[in-house]
Amino acid sequence: MRLSIKAPAKINLSLDVLYKRPDGYHEVKMVMTTIDLADRIELIPLPEEDVIRIVSQNRFVPDDCRNLAYQAAKLMKETFSIRQGVAISITKHIPVAAGLAGGSSDAAATLRGLNKLWQLGLTVRELAELGAQIGSDVAFCVYGGTAVATGRGEIITPIPSPPPCWVVLAKPPIGVSTADVYRNLQLEHVCHPDVDAMVKAIERQDYEGICRLVGNVLEEVTLKKYPEVAHIKEQMKRFGADAVLMSGSGPTVFGLIEHDSRMQRVYNGLRGFCDQVFAVRLLGERHSLD
Ligand SMILES: C[C@](O)(CO)[C@H](O)COP(=O)(O)OP(=O)(O)OC[C@H]1O[C@@H](n2ccc(N)nc2=O)[C@H](O)[C@@H]1O
Ligand SMILES: Nc1ncnc2c1ncn2[C@@H]1O[C@H](COP(=O)(O)OP(=O)(O)OP(=O)(O)O)[C@@H](O)[C@H]1O
Known part of the structure; x- marks a missing residue:
């Protein structure tokens, strides 16, 4: 079975920073929303147990453990002792290092997709908790839609979507x-x-x-x-x-x-x-x- 998942970019409609925390991160309060500019992630099961392969035509996207989608797959494999390998094909449409959470959204889509592929039955909240271990924006990208994000960005409270524009x-x-x-x-x-x-x-x-x-x-x-x-x-x-x-x-x-x-x-x-x-x-x- 091959799975294809959409990984949309986000924008911050409002972004406030409250203070610098002892752990080096900043306490934030933000309103984020997803937009219809999206990467496409394809997950292809591999017979080899310990292989996570990243395939991307974009020269700015790392094809090793620096890729956030790779980190998402590794975290899922380790946390749930999965013995199957996976190839992750990433078709980039979101510009890289742009402030649009492209890498974070690829990681979130990988978490959502592997949850289905490996039939783990995790809730959105559980997936977001895993995502927060990868990066501050990943939790929001797991939810998608529109939300208030607090903490270092990983505490997500969904809100209604703004009027279309x-x-x-x-x-x-x-x-x-x-x-x-x-x-x-x-x-x-x-x-x-x-x-x-x-x-x-x-x-x-x-x-x-x-x-x-x-x-x-x-x-x-x-x-x-x-x-x-x-x-x-x-x-x-x-x-x-x-x-x-x-x-x-x-x-x-x-x-x-x-x-x-x-x-x-x-x-x-x-x-x-x-x-x-x-x-x-x-x-x-x-x-x-x-
Ligand atoms: C600017 C935003 O994109 C707004 O949505 C996010 O706050 C950043 O999210 P992100 O790119 O997923 O950030 P991370 O990968 O977790 O962190 C990258 C670096 O940004 C800084 N960082 C990030 C988030 C945060 N609340 N405080 C921070 O100080 C830290 O130095 C951290 O080492
Ligand atoms: N799947 C990925 N797609 C793009 N870049 C990735 C990916 N995985 C890791 N990276 C690395 O992450 C860096 C930041 O890219 P990304 O597009 O995620 O930034 P961003 O949109 O500014 O993120 P954020 O808005 O969350 O701060 C890139 O320079 C790249 O080396």
């Missing part, structure tokens, strides 16, 4: 290290977004409110180091996006747009000077993961 994404040709961004964050100087107000705006399906409340404390760190990210933000605003924000630690910038014609204008305008531009829908609900 377009999401235009633009990634400048730079890769950003998440660890560096957190390290350079100066918490005493940041302007904190109102995460609770964002949750309320989503609950009452208030699109204008959502647009007004988007915010990300990590933005300033990345913008300072990479002026091209600030330039993309300005252009996206100028072309008419309803709200513009950097996702996660960056460098991808996203714009929320309600109307089709405006989406076309923003998309075409950005394509003029940025190679990686995407126009997708919010996925919102949890259902469309497979």
Whole structure:
């Protein structure tokens, strides 16, 4: 049996950092939602017991134990003493090191898929707990949909999805290290977004409110180091996006747009000077993961 699983990217509609913890991680409070830009993961059982093989055509994706999907399979094999090997084929559509949780989503899709392939019967919550051992964003990616994430990002509370809209994404040709961004964050100087107000705006399906409340404390760190990210933000605003924000630690910038014609204008305008531009829908609900 071969299994094919969708691994969607996420954006952070609101990202606040509360304090630095003694374990080196930062305590966060975020609203995350999945978008219809997705990698495709295929799981193929192998007869050899101890083999996890990563197959990917993308030269930026490691094909060894550094790959988060590999780590997911290894964790499942070890935790449940599975004696079957697996090949994991990854077709990348999500840009790498972009702030869109591409690797985390591949790991989460691998966990969901192996749960089926090896008939483990684990709940979403149990899979998310395993995922948190791989990376902070993996737990959310196991759930998908829309959620508030707290702790270091691994405590997930699902919430309703925002009203449907377009999401235009633009990634400048730079890769950003998440660890560096957190390290350079100066918490005493940041302007904190109102995460609770964002949750309320989503609950009452208030699109204008959502647009007004988007915010990300990590933005300033990345913008300072990479002026091209600030330039993309300005252009996206100028072309008419309803709200513009950097996702996660960056460098991808996203714009929320309600109307089709405006989406076309923003998309075409950005394509003029940025190679990686995407126009997708919010996925919102949890259902469309497979
Ligand atoms: C920026 C976000 O993508 C927003 O969703 C996440 O907070 C980052 O999630 P991630 O990439 O899965 O992060 P991890 O792989 O767990 O951690 C990478 C590095 O980022 C820093 N890190 C990450 C999460 C967190 N809450 N505090 C941190 O300080 C740590 O230095 C860590 O070594
Ligand atoms: N399956 C994978 N796909 C892409 N990159 C991977 C994968 N597994 C490991 N990596 C490594 O992880 C690094 C970060 O890539 P990724 O695309 O996950 O970043 P990101 O979108 O910024 O993540 P986040 O938003 O969770 O911080 C890459 O440089 C790559 O070497």
